[in-house]
Amino acid sequence: MISTSEQVSKAFHFRKEWLVSLIRFIGLFGLAFLVFAIILLAFGKNPVKAYVDFFSNTLGSTYGFSEILVKMIPLVLTAVAVAVPSRIWLINVGGEGQLYIGALFATWGALTFDTLPVWILLPLISLLGFLGGGLWASISGILRTKGWVSETISTLLMNYVAILLVNFFVFGPWKDPESANYPQTAQFVDAATLPAIGDTRVHAGFIFPLAALILFYFVLSRTRWGLEMRAIGGNPEAARRNGISIAKYILLLMFIGGGLAGLAGMCEVSAIQGRLRPSLSPGYGFIGFLVSWMAGGNPLGIVAAAFLLAIVTAGGDILQMAHGLPGSVVSILNALILFVVLSRQGRKVGLKW
Amino acid sequence: MVGSFLEGLLSGSILAGTPLLYATLGEVIDERAGIVNLGLEGVMLMGAVVGFTTTVETGNAAVGVFAGALAGALFNMVFGFLVIARRANQLASGLALMFCGVGLSALLGAPYIGSQIKGLNEIIILPLSDLPLVGATLFRYDILVYLVVPIAILVWWVLFYTRWGLSLRAVGENPAAAFAAGKNPYRLQYQALFIAGLLGGIAGAHLSLALTKTWAEWMTAGRGFVAVALVIFSKWHPLRAIAGALLFGGAISLQLQMQARGVPVSPFLLDMLPYLLSLGVLAVWGGARRHAAPASLGQVFRGTE
């Protein structure tokens, strides 16, 4: 047992090292913002005014800030969806597809059981969302355990199959008879809608990413399963010789990862959109992958990275409205941030914790 | 009537398959060198937008194609810097490249939306184009279509019959061994990415200058990712990629052709085929297929990079 004073000094040292890493991270972001400012100048825009508008619009109002949180909910979920399997070096690029299938399953539940009361229906469709995403990812998990296809490839390809599958249902059997033949399902009943908090669009679904982060941290650092996962991640051969079943963890972690992304899909369809449409997600699965890699799979880093990317994505509006730039120009800023972070990662994988 | 259906299907496949094939050939080259580029979509978009804007400004589509190719190559060099010099994670870098390409192409292309160009016109090779069936489908295309198969053969020949190609593949299999044997893996990988960028840029330029003769944001609509799947489907082999591109291009045009003929078909289920086929092909030939991927590429896929 280490003494209390030793524990305290260890914690303090940990905090200082952590703070240094954080400052370095902020410095990197500053570099990306600088390059973006130069690009703005090159196109004849005033970067200072643009940034002022950018931040005051996103952080300077309650609504703006709430919108960041709204975006963070699916982003954190899809990021943890990548982080969990990444602990044993599985690469899950299929968050987008898993999100869509999760939404699909949740929609089925909402449309079929629309007479159930909210305290049964809402948990039911949440479960369905998790199940849908989990099963979809499990396909890739099985292909991987059989040694047939790497999960990177299969999850990537399954994204497109998932989106097409959702299109099939939305254009066909589930099309809303009230919407002039437009490809969308009927609107969810109130019992299937995640309630919003106050006046904002932040909704009760925020408990999912919160729980996911806490559980992830807790399981990984405090439980035997976490120990086994880290063993596999560190030295798979030794882990296998010690009797740890790698195949079991591959299947389990892919399922959990997919399930989390599926929850993100359920949140989007239930709380934000209110019905299933082809344009469900603006790429949350892919952005989540980037968030997870930026953060090195570290829960706090995921929150920070998701926060940053959410600000950038939301900030695109004002750049268009006040500065005449095409909205997708914020993709450049996102990319720059990523480039800058990625160019440092070769040496060190994310924040150490 | 069947004849005209086949004609239509074939010409649709060829037209849709050409940009796919260019992009796939590029991706085959860089994956053979051990690098996965998920940002191919962004490279194609840069080729499409620069090709289009250059053609609007100069009035010359050939100049547009060259400019698009060059833009793709330079854009890929950014990616090269990240993954070669900085040894960044290839998958994340690729995705970042894609987002950058989407945004940058939108920015560059915004003032040119709605512009008119003459574009790449069809070169009709008389009297070949008057041959029944074969004539109409095979000999009424723009120059990029005619060039794509010879270029595919050229890529195959270079990869498997030249020293450069051999060194490149050696780097893809085992960079350390290649280095020990006196090759410079970094330079070879940069060269591979440059060429891949040229081809990806041409793919994009074909889309905006020949097929549609217009520019719209994100007009590649996922074709870059289809090309990545196509590389896998063709087992990283340029000649098989020809058949694959025809097949995938066919799938894209098949559902539209069938609609035009009044055949009831679900476009979405049809559109899924290319991806399911790729997965199937990999799963069925699982063991052997795993060795078809360049070994160090496998490292990326296994996550030890």
Added chain:
Amino acid sequence: MNKKGSNIGLGFLAVLISLVIVVVFNLAGTISAQPKLKVGILHIGSIADAGYNQAHAEGVQVMKKNLPNVEVIEVENVPESADAERVMENMISQGAKLIIPASFGYLDPALRVAKKYPDIKFEHPGGYKLAPNLGTYWVSTPEAFYLMGIAAGKTTKTNKLGYVVALPISFFLANVNAFHLGAQSVNPKVETRVVFTGTFLDPGKEATAANALLDQGVDVLGVIVDSPITVVQAAEKHGAYSVGYHYIGVQKFAPKGWISGVAFTWGELYTRFAKQVLDGTWKSEALLSDLSSDSLTIAPFGPAVPAEAVGLVKAKKQEFISGKLNVFQGPIKDNKGVERVKAGEIFPTTNLGKMDWLVEGVIGQAK
């Protein structure tokens, strides 16, 4: 390395802090001379698309010209997901009092925002639900498409007409049906083939669809997607004729093969909306105008259209306006043989939202 990193980091931290200070100061004083009315408009695509979005954008420009004290906040490429809500909220926080969410899929987000801000007025094109502060507007287009059909029926040499359509939305189906009925009325031998691309804008797919139709011998191509450029150009390249939609200036893409087009000219309507908001007479209603409306304009005819067709179109237009002629008067069967409109009955324009079938003689899948 560690020290250098923290120095750079601290440096940028300083920059960040100073930015925050500037933000706070800026928020303190942003009130300046206000125009009398700010109008916000959301576009699903680019305003230079020579199509749907450009028509709306030019409408707003005409409104601005007519009413100099009106300011416009314009955002392009807003996806039809829930981001639209955020954009509308942003516009409202910038002072917009009238919002025009110019795409079908913005209806749900607009209704949600409308509920939150009862003082802000919304006008949604093509919507099917109203709110106390949200009205809808559209022009009945089938009559215009019928007229296009007449011109096409008289111009075609192969009697094969084709349509590239984004989605099988009822209004689009109604347009295609009307087109075919019009063509059939002057040329009983015509058939119309429809291909759906599945999305509002995908030039690659539109070109492939157009080629597929042209390969079949279709020599008149119509188009219902956001931007008609790709399809019209494909027709022109092939030597076929084209019928445009949305925007009044599409004929420059097809100087030889242009027949005509159905264009939206929203300028005067938007001016009226703005005036109503300004003087407090605005009310929420489901506005559905007809051929006589100034929001709809038949594009000038191209050189290939025979003169008698032009005369016929003018005559029929008057018959529609006077109510003598109706597009969907029975008997009408759909292309699966089911009778949809009985003899002597008329399918009312207000019911167009329920039309999910294609008429006999149209080759394609409505579902």
